Amino acid sequence: MKRHYFLYLLLAVNGLAQADLNQAEALLKQGQAGEALALVEQELRSDADNLTARFLQARLLVQLERQAEAVAAYEALTRDHPQRPEPYNNLAVLYAAQGKHNKARDALLNAINTHPSYATAYENLGNIYTKMAISAYNKALELDKQQRPAPISLAAIGKIADGPSGPPPVTPLTPPPAHAVGKSTTSIEDEIKLIIDTVNGWSNAWAAQNVDGYLAYYAPEFHPHNGLSRKQWEAQRRQRLRAPRFIRISIREPEVKILGSTTAKLVFEQRYESDRYQDAGKKVLLMEKTNGQWQILREYNA
Structure with a gap:
């Protein structure tokens, strides 16, 4: 079963023509992500730094499960447009899906640095820290099986942006409350x-x-x-x-x-x-x- 991710897509007013954008979105909704990507890449051949087209290209690469290319596309956007928080946030989604929580954390901190009021990055960062805590807990279980701590429930941990295809809303990942991670005497x-x-x-x-x-x-x-x-x-x-x-x-x-x-x-x-x-x-x-x-x-x- 294919996995899709909620990604923050910036739709700039200028850049990719609205007709082409609508056509690409229509193709995507019809399950023709490959054809939509071909249309976007044709636009990029005439305007290689079209920000909207590059965002849509990266999103389509995710839809096509070409994760390595999608990561490379977002990394290039962070280099070329370091003032934009969205590429960092989207990179974090992809890094987290690969289990690279440290890289996801760093990308989200960069997003916050560029845009301190970027609420989505804060919510995603809370989820990443929770996942890192779970990983540390599991590592402790492996290292000390004789004195294992009380078990925890992983059901409360939110998934990394699982959802339908097509242009999604900006949906933050919701972390569980702090007390859901392990037992603690601190309220x-x-x-x-x-x-x-x-x-x-x-x-x-x-x-x-x-x-x-x-x-x-x-x-x-x-x-x-x-x-x-x-x-x-x-x-x-x-x-x-x-x-x-x-x-x-x-x-x-x-x-x-x-x-x-x-x-x-x-x-x-x-x-x-x-x-x-x-x-x-x-x-x-x-x-x-x-x-x-x-x-x-x-x-x-x-």
Whole structure:
């Protein structure tokens, strides 16, 4: 039985002619994906960087179960259009279907970096983290069969975008609640409190201009969204934390959303004040739990 995947298809206003697009879609609905692909590739011969046509080409390759070519097509799109989140998201769907969860995670983090409010990527990321937790659990069973932990139910784990052919809607993958992955004595409420406590500690270290303490709240995998390397960003933060005579940070109305067993999203109102500068606005932190500690994985202004 053929497997089809829900993929986010961008339909640009310009590019592929609407008549050709309609014809290709009609062929696809009739089960003639090969003919639809031939039509799209004919358009690409006259306009090789037609973004809409390239997206549709990649989608048709998936429909035809030419997965390696589809991956290559989306990877090329991420190189040629790195500002677009959709190719990264679609790559993650394909990587996850191949069991390459680390690559799927990295692709989704790139999608979030390019478009911080891209909700589909957050939902998919929660599912990927859950799958990674399941893989780690199963590995533990293999390594320690004498003292195996309590069994878990895999039925609650959402599948990677299984659905009918044709142009689908943008449907996020729904991760199970964090408590569905293994047994834990920590409730959702406890995790939310830990996250808020962590962010309060982070803001207190910032206000105290404790640079090393402040930086310790960032995960090793943290990547700045402004294009700086981690080393450049740390140097910039050290200079900015040490320069003012005083810093005041206030956090209001924190809202926590648990995305998976080891990842969460925190949104809050932040006010910054120093002798040099002040501002206020909404901030978003993507948090990751490692070795029992919550750390900041991504940070941006909403």
